[in-house]
Each structure stands twice: as C-alpha cells, then as structure tokens.
Amino acid sequence: QVQLVESGGGLVQAGGSLRLSCAPSIRTHSIYAMGWFRQAPGDEREFVASITRTGGNTDYAGSVKGRFTISRDDALDTVYLQMNSLKPEDTAVYYCAASLVPYNYYNREGAYNYWGQGTQVTVSS
Secondary structure, three states: OOOEEEEOOEEEEOOOOEEEEEEEOOOOOOOOEEEEEEEOOOOOOEEEEEEEOOOOOEEEOOOOEOOEEEEEEOOOOEEEEEEOOOOHHHOEEEEEEEEOOOOOOOOOHHHOOEEEOOEEEEEEO
C-alpha cells in the first residue's frame, strides 16, 4: 500500500506564492503519473495539474495555467506544485494523487489509485 505524504500548505496573501510537495511512503517504479487536485468548501474536487513519470508530460486546468507549475524530482520520487500569483479563489484543500495505470490523460479522479490526506491552502485578499 502506497501512502502519499503532502506538505507545504498554509496561509498566504493574494499575489503570493506557495510550493506543495508530495512523496510516496515507499519507492516504487509502478507510478505512471502524479497529479494534484483541490476541493473548496461546498465544491466538488477538481483537477489542478498532472505530470507523467516517463517524458514528464504535464497538463493543467485552465484556471491555473500560467500561474502553477508541476514538476518532479526522480531522485527523491517527489512531485511539486509551485503556485504563483495566488488568488483567493485558489483557497482549497489540495490533494496529491498517484496513478499506477498508463492513460493518455490524467485529468480525472478515476485515473488515480492513491491519494494523500490533503493540505490546506488559504489565500487572503
């Protein structure tokens, strides 16, 4: 059983930056892609960004494109989400996820097998 450990959430003013990190509890070569989702109060969980293990192909939600960057460190088996120019509407619990299946796209919850516990990001206006 793979557990995903997230860190880096917090409170930041609008226009500020935060970097989230996510690492699996054990090293595994079975992960095809990792992604970030978020859920604001009263809303459904939504896709934010994803990155594949092979090729490093990335995908972003339109609402974060140009402001957020997903990256990975293969040596540490860690994925990062750099969030710049944060807005109050980015406030949510952010979840890391890992997929063990080769898909063409990883922008849906069903593509993922493991989820982190979530980390709160709050952007004040």
